[in-house]
Structure formats: structure tokens, C-alpha cells
Amino acid sequence: MLITLLLASCGDKPAEHAGVDQHGQPVAASRLQDQWLVINYWAIWCAPCRKEIPELNRLVQQLSGQAGVFAVNFDGKQGEALAKEANELGITFTVLAQDPANRFNLPRSTALPVTYLVDPSGKLRQTLLGEQTAAGILEHLASLQGDSP
Known part of the structure; x- marks a missing residue:
């Protein structure tokens, strides 16, 4: 019976996380998979x-789950500092405390703001430099989705 319990407990895998958000809450890695992403x-x-x-903030409401929208602090702020700055700017969507650049092979921009559009396979499809609406x-997402195989 002890062996059965040990084997059963070994089968339970913890949920994979992609770090935490601006509130210190875990972000499920699945939120960064199999969908278009705006980073x-x-x-x-x-x-x-x-x-x-x-x-x-408006984009998140308009997409209503059709794509994931995430923010990343360029300066690498963490914890309380990240929460404070995100709150000061009025960000109402998920701010990733862990930079996803390596995960999606995103280049480091020398100018801000920069927005990356990543397809459901995790491939960077477009870089939008400067202030966006x-x-x-x-429009960019619709165009890219029309080009998708």
C-alpha cells in the first residue's frame, strides 16, 4: 500500500508556471501557448x-480572449516596485515579472514602447516600435492571422 501511495503521489505534476504577475500571483505557462500574443x-x-x-487596456477588452495581452517592465522591476509602477500607469492586464524574451526569441529593443506579436506556435511575427493604438x-493581428497557414 505504501508503494501505491508513493507512485500515486509521483504522478501528480505541479502546474507549470511562467513566473508571477505584478500581484505576485503565478502565471500559468498555458496562458503563453497556443494563441496569438501581444507582448x-x-x-x-x-x-x-x-x-x-x-x-x-482597451485592446484587452476588444480581444476578449482571442489573444493574450501581456506587459513587461523594460527595467526588470520586481515585487512591490513592479506592482507600484504598473498601478501608477493604470495597467489592468497581466504584467509578467519574468521577461519572456528568451522563451519567444524576442530581440532586446533600444527604444520604447515596443510591442511584439507572437503567433500560436511561439514565433515572433511582427515588431511594432513606438506608441500603438x-x-x-x-489590424496587424488580422493581417497576420490572414497570412497564417
């Missing part, structure tokens, strides 16, 4: 970022 890099000191955040990102 936006921002910083508190970036004036265009401040103007763009309301558009990204919800409508503009929706």
Missing part, C-alpha cells in the same frame, strides 16, 4: 508608454 514592453519614465497603456494592433 508590450514599457517603463515608468517613457512618456509614449504612459499614453499607450489605456489603448492596451488598439485599432492598429487589431
